Amino acid sequence: MNDNSTGPQSGSDADIRAQVSDEEWAVRVDLAAAYRLVALYGWDDLIFTHLSARVPGPEHHFLINPYDMMFEEITASSLVKIDVDGQPVIPTAHPVNPAGFTIHSALHMNCDDAHAVMHLHTPAGQAVSAMADGLLEHTQTGMIARSDIAYHEYEGIATDLEERERLVADMGDKHVMILRNHGTLAIGKSVGECFLRLYFLERACDAQVKMLSAGRDGLHNPPQGTPEKVKSQTPPAGIGAIANALAWPALLRKLDRTDPGFRS
DSSP: OOOOOOSOOOTTGGGHHHHSOHHHHHHHHHHHHHHHHHHHTTOOBTTBSEEEEEOSSTTOOEEEOOTTSOGGGOOTTTOEEEOTTSOBSSOOSSOOOHHHHHHHHHHHHHOTTTTEEEEEOOHHHHHHHTSTTOSOSSSHHHHHHHTTEEEEOOOSSSOOTTHHHHHHHHHTTOSEEEETTTEEEEEESSHHHHHHHHHHHHHHHHHHHHHHTTOSTTOOOOOTTHHHHHHHHSOHHHHHHHIIIIIHHHHHHHHHHHOGGGGO
């Protein structure tokens, strides 16, 4: 068993469980698991990029990664709880990345379905974000992700709070996004739902980079009407049901077998 629970710890990390509700702790465990899974799949970018989740309750608080920890180190206790101004709610020795606050606070505050927000900088995601045509519909996962995708133009490193309004407008009613020249993003009503959407998007980007390495002329286009059929077969609510009932519990069991430190 590989328990990667070591890493920078503030004096209050070990006491967090006693300071939060059972509902918040459950979200913390799920979000810490998502960080470990991102590291497991090789999607992390050192200490950069962010996954976040709303804390249950009316206070509009959310959880995000401590900026000084690798994703494989993150635990339920070490996640930082911040308010809509990016200020820690519980005292912590860990810093918070301002770019993470800008992107994630915009969606948490303005999108009903954004209980969880995940953003990555994978090579495949960045590559597709730089392609003029964006995500193509030549693979099944491409069709699944493309049926629910939005795009946002690059405005520089996301530290300008004024960008939040444009980010929300570009997201609209979609649940996955390509941040042009930057990376990928997904939202969901739960951590598991958000992670499954991100998984499909990242798999689609990876497949697209590989298929285009052989050139575009020889690609086989799906039959007319097939992308529309796939869209009807994979509505947002259906993705959420599959994630919460099937995929996410299986992923948690996988982590419990191989990397259980996320629960601490």
